[in-house]
Amino acid sequence: MSSFQEVKRPRILFVAMHHSVHTARWIESLREFDFDLHLYAVDPTPAHANIRGVTLHVPTPMYPAPPKQELSRRQRVARLFRQAVANPNEAFRVIRAKVADTVARHSRSPSPPPSTEDKRVREVPFTGIDPMAMVRLGRSDESNEAIMALHGPDMLARVIAEVQPDLIHSLEFQHNAYLVLAARDLMHARSPSCSFPRWLATNWGSDIYHFGRDEAHARQIRRVCEAIDLYSCECRRDLALGRSFGYRGPELPVLANSGGIDVDAAQRLRDQAPPSQRKLIMVKGYDHFAGRAMVSLAVLERFADRLKDYEIVMFSVGARPRARALELKAAGVLNIRVIDIATHDEILECFGRARAYLAISISDGISTSVLEAMLMGAFPIQTNTSCCEEWFVQGETGFAVAPDDFEVICAQFERALTDDTLVDKAAIRNLEIIRSRLDQSVMTPAIRDFYRQALGVPLRRDGSETR
Missing domain, CATH: 3.40.50 (Rossmann fold)
Known part of the structure; x- marks a missing residue:
């Protein structure tokens, strides 16, 4: 080597x-x-x-x-089925790699x-x-x-x-x-x-x-x-x-794991109409150890009569929420679109056309999706088991709700759905928050200093590197 x-x-x-x-x-x-x-x-x-x-x-x-053997589509499917029966973990790996x-x-x-x-x-x-x-x-x-x-x-x-x-x-x-x-x-x-x-x-x-x-x-x-x-x-x-848990080292700057955002470029993907005039709701579809998208669907179903003119967009969708969403769409209860594959710009465009964003989970970090909702003007409703309260002005720029209090979640969603002044003012303030904390012009020097500290490079008081 x-x-x-x-x-x-x-x-x-x-x-x-x-x-x-x-x-x-x-x-x-x-x-x-x-x-x-x-x-x-x-x-x-x-x-x-x-x-x-x-x-x-x-x-x-x-x-x-060994040289690859050319197989027909039917033969490849049959081989994958045999692998799944013999070794489910390996079959899962192959499917995951192909999807990626x-x-x-x-x-x-x-x-x-x-x-x-x-x-x-x-x-x-x-x-x-x-x-x-x-x-x-x-x-x-x-x-x-x-x-x-x-x-x-x-x-x-x-x-x-x-x-x-x-x-x-x-x-x-x-x-x-x-x-x-x-x-x-x-x-x-x-x-x-x-x-x-x-x-x-x-x-x-x-x-x-x-x-x-x-x-x-x-x-x-x-x-x-x-x-x-x-x-x-x-x-x-x-x-x-x-x-x-035992960490005894120095305190590094607290930075969003998503890195910096080109705020001006993202704003070009945003509908210029105020959020109160938007007819789209964004919903996170996670359904796993932490995600509770089935609760989100239950909230939406309660307000189905008021959502007749809205499009519901679900992304990062688990199997159960996906099946339920398609059932509700087929029954004419909700106009739901499930996004299986999309680029980052396409997701931002959806946020930029959304009045509100709903995400229910029992655990999370800050959640990049919450930051993207704030960036694009969608009023965020996120469970307080994430770190969203470190970014929200509670009750003004977003709602942090308990994951196990269904009635409170419904009440806060109803307010976001009906209070035009709330969502329009929140969009202005949230953009200011994101620009001041997450724009590349802010994050780039913060990440530079982050790695200088991590690498043990001493800094002067003004943040410049000592030689």
Whole structure:
């Protein structure tokens, strides 16, 4: 393997969901800085189309694959069905990879398509299964030994040893921070005197707030918080939780995980009519450990008579809410459109035509969708189990509601649906809030200082770098 010793720029190795738009947007915010960026592929899924400006480390088998056999569509479907019966986890991985690839190919990027110069791919050869690599990482496909061995902690440890980063930055806990922790354990077991790189762990969404209540996860979260040098999160609530789990490092700036937004560009996608004249409601469709989109649908169904002239747009939709939404549409109860695949601009356009946004969950971080609703003038109604209260002027620019109080959720939705003055004034104030806290002109210097602190570069009082 080649050496990177001649590179003088600060070197950062990201361990993150390389197929996530959030990872792509965060890395995009670093493009103007003079960093040597690397990204470890944590599973076989193709990288997001907007991942640029990094060296992507993709673990690959050392031995050549047998030539592909050309099969008909019927034969491919039959083979996938047999695989699903024999190994459901592997079938799920194949389907997920195909869906991700389809999304990437059909997504429009506001920036030029990535070139070989923008995204350098390094294939990391794999020669066999290391028993020490077979550890639980909290991932859905952890029972697949081939994936675990190829993308697990043993391979990550090899990449860390080769790249020798100045900083490891893991984005999200349950998959990526756990993976870094396991790689760190392996490296220390093999060489107790080895020096592990400086490690920054970023909390995403429900990583601590929800999973910290589970005994097994709580143990892992505590181990991570005690091992890391730096911890970052997007709300004050989670900073306090990180401290409670054993983090003893310095306090980094609290920044939204979505990175900065070009506010002026987003406003060009926005309907210029005031929100009180809009006839669209945006609804988050999550239905999983935290998402409660079925509650949102029940709220909408209660107000069906008042929503006859409205279009309901659901995005990020789970199976149950999707089925129920289509039932309500077929029955003529609600005019619902379910978005399965859309570009980021298309979602922003929908927010820019929406009067209100409804999202019910039992756990979340700030939620990028809430920020996008505020940006585009849709009045946000979000459960108080997120960090939305750190951005709302409660009752004026948004409603933070309890997830288990259906009547209060209905009452607040009714007010957003009928109070024209409320939604119009909120849109003006929310745009000011987003511009002052999330515009690229604000976030870019904040992220610069964030990484200077993370890399241990001292700053003067005015924020400039000392030499």
